[in-house]
Amino acid sequence: MAIKPAKTMTLSDIARLAGVSESTASRALRDNPVINAQTRQKVQQIAADHQFKVNATARSLRTQKSHTIAVIILFDAKTQQAITDPFLLDILGVIADELTRQGYDMLLSSSKTTDKDWRSYYFDSKRADGLIIIGQGEHDERVEQLSNAGVPFVVWGAASGTEHFPVIGSDNRQGAQLAVAHLVSRGCKRIAFLGDIRHTEIEMRYLGYQDALQAAGIKAEPALQLNTDFTAQAGYLQTQQVLFNQLATLDGIFAASDAIAMGAMKALLEHNIKVPQQVALVGFDDIAMSAYCTPSLTTVKQDTHAGGKLLVAQLLSRINGNKATSQLLPVKLIERQSSLRSHTIAT
Amino acid sequence: MAIKPAKTMTLSDIARLAGVSESTASRALRDNPVINAQTRQKVQQIAADHQFKVNATARSLRTQKSHTIAVIILFDAKTQQAITDPFLLDILGVIADELTRQGYDMLLSSSKTTDKDWRSYYFDSKRADGLIIIGQGEHDERVEQLSNAGVPFVVWGAASGTEHFPVIGSDNRQGAQLAVAHLVSRGCKRIAFLGDIRHTEIEMRYLGYQDALQAAGIKAEPALQLNTDFTAQAGYLQTQQVLFNQLATLDGIFAASDAIAMGAMKALLEHNIKVPQQVALVGFDDIAMSAYCTPSLTTVKQDTHAGGKLLVAQLLSRINGNKATSQLLPVKLIERQSSLRSHTIAT
DNA sequence: TGCACTATTGCAATCGATTGCAATATCACC
DNA sequence: GGTGATATTGCAATCGATTGCAATAGTGCA
Structure with missing residues (x-):
């Protein structure tokens, strides 16, 4: 019953099959109410039949949004060990779930990657719309720099009180x-x-x-x-x-x-x-x-569950132009x- | 000393500043030998001065390669628990490092995401060039289907001998x-x-x-x-x-x-x-x-280290048109x- | 019948980089 | 000086989807 592994379809293919223009097809697929209900259904049906998926790359380019968040795990500069503390895994899982729930993808960066300049690599290059920085990092001047660069990001950790970026963490x-x-x-x-x-x-x-x-x-x-x-x-x-x-x-x-x-x-x-x-x-x-x-x-x-959700919520709020605020979570x-x-x- | 948080630069800005065409600028930045050495250096210098980073989205669209691999962690259908076994974290870290080393980004998918149809979501939509599937999964018919769909992917697990896709795992x-x-x-x-x-x-x-x-x-x-x-x-x-x-x-x-x-x-x-x-x-x-x-x-x-490296190596080989083969790793x-x-x- | 107004749809530009092919400049050599 | 070869560079199309604005069709009302 499996449908043929259909050669990649593009929006223009769907439009042609539905007998409408690309713009109409695009709007129909996005449930734009301006499109006639019948037309909309027809286009959606055809798209479904052909397993059409919007090309995320093209969409990102056009909309200037990647709908992706980069999660960066900081490491101890000395031991340089890979993700290893079970606690990290815990909170990572919560973040992953929450991002998914919000329609975001998660780009995970591990030790070696952090050698790079995150801002350039993830943000300037438009790979991600924002950053979540996790880990028992030491004071890292790179984080401070981020806050001067207009990059939306939040940190899991401890607020020192003097930093200029939102920090979520346990008390x-x-x-x-x-x-x-x-x-x-x-x-x-x-x-x-x-x-x-x-x-x-x-x-x-x-x-x-x-x-x-x-x-x-x-x-x-x-x-x-x-x-x-x-x-x-x-x-x-x-x-x-x-x-x-x-x-x-x-x-x-x-x-x-x-x-x-x-x-x-x-x-x-x-x-x-x-x-x-x-x-x-x-x-x-x-x-x-x-x-x-x-x-x-x-x-x-x-409370990793609350922490993960809060990190995501604050970051998305920040991305949407609101302010993100630091928060201290109660422990038990x-x-x-x-x-x-x-x-x-x-x- | 920090350079101004420069408004996002595009290739055309760089080209203009360097007094060359976009094509020349592009080639210069990619070290294309056909470009005159002086021109190349000049362009690169200007790009560096302005912290220019190639827009990954635009590049992906044009080259039809995302340079991203989706890593999917399968869950026990029954317990539905999030990533939790420390072992997973271990191999995940190795994969992350290795992908980074090879110039790939890693998109991590956690529990909820797997409700989706991976092929559509990650591959058809061009979010990823290939998939790595990890986890103590039960027999999952979704994996078999993938192999019929021409999606490059490798699995961490145990080969049953009857499957038609490459499986890397311990003996x-x-x-x-x-x-x-x-x-x-x-x-x-x-x-x-x-x-x-x-x-x-x-x-x-x-x-x-x-x-x-x-x-x-x-x-x-x-x-x-x-x-x-x-x-x-x-x-x-x-x-x-x-x-x-x-x-x-x-x-x-x-x-x-x-x-x-x-x-x-x-x-x-x-x-x-x-x-x-x-x-x-x-x-x-x-x-x-x-x-x-x-x-x-x-x-x-x-041997998670060997396993992670092998998963990445086999997948990239598969993406580059070669065959990926199953392998059994010795244990101790x-x-x-x-x-x-x-x-x-x-x- | 005529006009204003609304509901739909399409045209064409745009996002930013890459690349095949053509164009120009330079050079060597007869 | 002429001719072909070589080194550089630029033009313009392209990747696939989105969207402002214009165009068309359809409706209601005087």
């Missing part, structure tokens, strides 16, 4: 504060922080960590604040390190991501340190695996086993 | 065989299989599982073969199930993915079953987290703690 500071306050409430007094504060988001989590300590009257110890990359491996190695130095008294760890937390947990367990009895552990992100490691990981859940502490202990227990 | 059968033979060599006799064999790839792993059992003279027990979705949760629930029924004697589990394996591990540990002493466990994929769970997970590593068993026991130990 990292509050999330961290919740997490660390939770550890404190479980009796932790010497709590390590694992994360790379050169990333704005992590910097915010670090501030939240300090907020909570201060609120509890605990003095922050620099030796417990470890610069840690975004990988389980980094979490593992840094935890070994801190254990080596602080073994006797460390009783809590706040990791800036679940991946880091899992690495940390591995190191703890290898040293026969009981989690959470001796050291309680909290992560950040609530990736799928967090519920299934042992002990399961207490963590801060980001998910308590699991890695911090499940009475606060009266001590080592 | 799932051998991988599973290695994994299960490994369990057998560790003394396992009653080995469960967790996976959804309606997915061709998983079906292959199931066959490998049977191969290994047969080679070891072990009779396969239907009660130990559990249909399991691609999630840690499914692995967890199914394992609870099998434990409930088979507690006394189950001594090994082969999970069709690492996510499933982690769910299984959780269930085992919750029942105070020692891994690997009482039940040894092997997964598939070698996702990043596998090395960092406790006990770390023995698994079968797929990664031994970690979840199966680390002497084969003489028994419960």
